[in-house]
Amino acid sequence: MEIPVGLRLMVFSPHPDDETLAAGGLIQRVLEKGGSVRVVFVTNGDGYTEGVRTSLKEKNTSSNDFIEYGEKRHDEALGALRALGLQPENGIFLGFPDDGIDDLWSQHWSSIRPYTSPYTRYSRPEYKERFSRWTEYAGMDLKEEISRTLEGFIPDWIVLPDPRDYHPDHCTTGVFVLDAVRQLNEKGDISFSETKIFTYLVHYFDYPSSNQWIKEISVTGIGGTRAAGKVLASAQWYNLHLTANELEGKKRALAAHHTQIQVLGEFLKEFMRSDELFCQLSSTQTLNIPIEYAARFKRSRS
Template identity: 30%
Template sequence: MNSATQSVSFGKTTLAVAGIFFLLCPTSSSAQTVQKFDVGKGERLLILAPHPDDETLGAAGLAQQVFEQGGSVRSVVVTAGDAYVDAIEEATGRHHLKRADFYKYGEQRLEESQKAAQLLGNGALKLNLLGFSDGSIYDMLVSNWWRKYPDKSEYTGFNHVYYKQAEKKGMAQDGQDLRNELVAILRTSKPTLIVFPDVMEDDSDHAALGMFALLAIDEWLEHQKPPRPQPRLLAYLIHWPNWPPGANGVKPVDYSQKPLYLPTNLPLRGHVRACVDLSRQQTLTKREALAQYKTQQNFMAPYLEAFVHSNECFTQLKPADTDGIEKVVKRWQNAKKSFSSHPNTRRRIL
């Protein structure tokens, strides 16, 4: 989760791309039906997160259930979350921040993800920290696709991965390299469950990582010999206007014994809502894992607590829903629209 990235909106010309039903849909989500999601034995779960803490906000309960069913969990955090200006100003007591301030903050956030992963998996959760700059994912998708033109952070000044905790320090910040890295992770982990941000997210890094996930999944499956894997795809939601309840409160509110459903005005797009029911202990463990993100707890504790509920809900996709995703991305790249306003303007994405 990170408020340093931008909220989402696309012009109508950007959206008129035919051939991908995953992104289509004027269908009202008020007619949605919620299905119970069951975790099978020996699942291989892959979680993709744009910032440190998103992996826990979105799927900490699901990860616990996979472990309990004898499965494995791999979590990939793409950026260091190093550009949260308001939080850094409050933490430092200064309004004139230096590049070193952003870098130090990013290091802290990556370390927090490591601590949360240790708690959730007791050492069994495999964590990959890619260490890209906060706010870079959308730019890498639409403007800085090639290694020759990497994205340079306006906060840290880096155009490559610089963090010591990162898997591949020195990697250029470009879209092609990020997609290739995600494809390589898919090939080695062979996931049966893949969790990633919804492309409707009201945040540029989140929505763009959702697109990168679909691109990578499509390429991975395309090069598999028949019968191709049929992983279950789950899109989580972190950023949406006036949701979840209590997120913008002054103090944290305990909703841990109540369910949290996806907002009714989130377009259903022909898919279904799937929810995982959590045990009391799984919910409390999720809260404990979120407590490891000290930088975020110090600045936005009510927001984190608003995701501690008795369930976790997703939009469930099928592998075939990735067909045609490259055409959609190329259209985005040609238009290069900035992110602003409300994501429902993308209800007609084709």
């Protein structure tokens, strides 16, 4: 995987820590080669019950506990960005509902009937970084926020969660980004001749601990279903081999995510390897994946 000089890279992270696990090395490489990076955190990771209970050291929780947990994960994400060579302003926090991104796509597309997080009790982004006070927890609003981040930066490369990831927040975040890119391409704001789309896995069978996942991925659709399976089958995977310094930087960034190490330490350490893998999507795949997935929920156009 060759990284051009002066690349403009935008990485979409469903939760704080995914940016480090999947692309911590890539981010450092882009910066080293004179490029610029933006990391978009779609949620603050404020719906992780086991994490909140571990942090509090008790089983009973309140909505305020989840909100405070989301704020803590926000601050940890800023620490991770610094460890990767970025500044706080290079992180964009959308504040959408953890453990609810798939619900926005399938059941709460319209802002007329927004989703309410069962954890924070929010029905709109209430964190201080929100783009607009009028934004609701609705699929159409999340797509609009993603489009605004893309239009505000115009990246050369967009890196997003692979739609085949088993985690609902991950796979659906990937589809949301692809849908925003599709629409911007139709408007003429993004050209596929100039913009490359790459995906990454975090939650998938035997990934990254063994190569068994390779045998499964070619017959997998969105979220492990059959949806868009044929569209995704031909996607090509690329390897980025990290230097010793880049791997050390990635480890420092992971260490900033204290709350996650408490609960998922052994799993997270699996990603501290000398290689990062990315799947490149063609323009045809980028255009067709969100359309096919929208049709599954009886939306002919998403």
